[in-house]
Amino acid sequence: MKDLLPAYAAGSLPDADRERVRLHLADCARCRADLASWQALASPHREPPPDPAALIRGVLTRSALTPPEKSPPRRLRHLAGLMLAEARLIRMAVPIASALVMALGVGLVLWQATAGAELVLALVAPIVAAAGVAGTYRSGHDPAAEVVAATPTSGRLLLLVRIALVFGYDLALAVAASAALAATGAAGTASMNTLVTAWLGPMVLLSSISLLIAVRFGPDVALGAAVGLWAVRVLVGGVLVRDGRLARFVVEVWTTNAPVLAVSAALTTVAFILAGREPPGVRHATHPM
Amino acid sequence: MLGPPLAVALGVAAALAFPEPSDTTRARILLGGLEMAVPLAAAVACATLIGQDPAREVQLSAFTPYRITLLRRMTVVLAWTASVALLTAAVLILTGWWERWPQNHGALAGQLTWLAPTLALSGLGFAAGAVLRSPAAAGAIVTTVWAVQQFFGDAVQAHQPGRLLYLFATTRGVVPGDWTANRLTLLGTGAALIALALVLLGRPERLISEEDE
Structure with missing residues (x-):
């Protein structure tokens, strides 16, 4: 049943499976907790992850523009x-x-x-x-x-x-x-x-x-x-x-x-x-x- | 172990390189190699016996006292030096070069030419190593004493105590009559210095105390 929770949270399960999961959730507290975690991940309000290429470019640019500390x-x-x-x-x-x-x-x-x-x-x-x-x-x-x-x-x-x-x-x-x-x-x-x-x-x-x-x-x-x-x-x-x-x-x-x-x-x-x-x-x- | 043979080779090379020498001069150079270079090589080897033993901690925990182990190592060094010097002396005697130096003191007693300074200088190196616990410092002491006797030979031999302790009495001695007393004094001095080193090494924990500082 746990394997079906991610798809249930994303709303991509077929009707029959969705109904089966819904009935199980009514009686299982642990699966309800897991579902809450999956729903948090699938939430459309979360900030999108940063673009790796842009992140590296930004770090390199900042490093190049920042003057080095006086090393002598x-x-x-x-x-x-x-x-x-x-x-x-x-x-x-x-x-x-x-x-x-x-x-x-x-x-x-x-x-x-x-x-x-x-x-x-x-x-x-x-x-x-x-x-x-x-x-x-x-x-x-x-x-x-x-x-x-x-x-x-x-x-x-x-x-x-x-x-x-x-x-x-x-x-x-x-x-x-x-x-x-x-x-x-x-x-x-x-x-x-x-x-x-x-x-x-x-x-x-x-x-x-x-x-x-x-x-x-x-x-x-x-x-x-x-x-x-x-x-x-x-x-x-x-x-x-x-x-x-x-x-x-x-x-x-x-x-x-x-x-x-x-x-x-x-x-x-x-x-x-x-x-x-x-x-x-x-x-x-x-x-x- | 290469030191004594190289020292002999140096003496032979010096004798061959001398331009138009008389037989007496060439014989003096050959005996000089035995009396000057061989003792220095042995003494530097003895100066490095104490201070850099990688198995020192194991040696200190062994049943055999460490000073006995060091004495055995010194005996090996001196025995090897003696073998090389004896072989060289035999060659010089057989080829007649030994007799061409007037103060050669014969084939048997003449072996004190190299034996006495070798024991005295090696004893000094061993004792300096026991006191300073540094091969470099002990080596510097040995070479300095050797150099002082080379460059200030006349001043050292100006008085009786200096003549008795002069290392090169066979080839550079100014009073030939003092030769036997000089050789015996050097042998005694060498033995006394080795005994002093053994006394100092009676507290072997001194050898590792400095490493912990």
Whole structure:
């Protein structure tokens, strides 16, 4: 009987069926209630539903005509919030050790002028920054890995913010060390500009290599590789071998020049592209992705 | 694990790349690879043992104390380094390059050329890792000590305590008579630093406390 109620409410039932339904309704309260609902739907006084095409057109037109909210302040606030949040995830041991190592380098140059300030800074600043960058990228071992995986913010942006914090801190340390040495005159005739030029290129190059290897193979391999390349510079370009084509090539690479900076920028770009992908060897427990 | 072989390869490449060297200079570079590069590679590996163990929570709940597990891992690193260094030393001895460096100290005692600095620097890396709980910071400490001894070798060796703790006494030592005492001091220092690290690791809950901050 219930199946006949919509047609009864619309007035489209044949006479025989309509009479049968009318008799049933006299005795059935539940069907009377259902009929009231069907009659409300079939009422000619109801507002017709909106035209979907017109609705979408109206929304799009309104969206196009409404000026956007001023976004730069929000972006800046968002970026500042990200930097603050990422700064909390950096282990305090890393900036403290970096500062101690840099201070030790400056102290030794001031105490013993046997090794030039340029050489000491050119060798200390890059390894401090590269070790910091290697230790900063911890991927799945990050204490906030689950939160990072669930956040709508891009993982690349988070990595960029964290690397900027660590590298920026080491950059500031190296500039402060150069300024201190230039101010005290311990650097001999070297100006502030000369001192910065001595370490900037190697620092950027070794850090970019360290980041790329950390993203691809993990922080431990990155630290080992950075120390290995740095040791090549110390041994082949200075302590053990001073002359020869290989030594000259190593020293040439360990300077600030356009090709070194360009290669560093390219390596960093590749690292950030790779950072958004799964590292090799990852196995998903429940589903292939 | 690639570190020690690459360190040896670096020493050989440096010896081959040197233009018109004397046999003595080339022998010094080859032994220098063993005394300088191999210990650094082992020490960086030991510095990364603490701090990034993905199974740390499981290890801390296991019956075997975590510091014993870490000590076993360090033993594996040092054993592998020793194998590579011994093989390299054997090749140098058989080819005669070992004898061409005047301060080689013989085939047997001469093995302290790489063993003493390896143990001392690795002990430093392990202890720094236990204190700082950060491979990056521990690695920076190790490389800094190594670099300071490279660039300020004369200043470090200007007095007796510095000479006893100098890592590169075989190839850059200024007082050859101090060599044996220097090697024994480095071995003792390495053992003391490893013992210090084991004491610090006696409270393994420190290893996870920072993650919760």
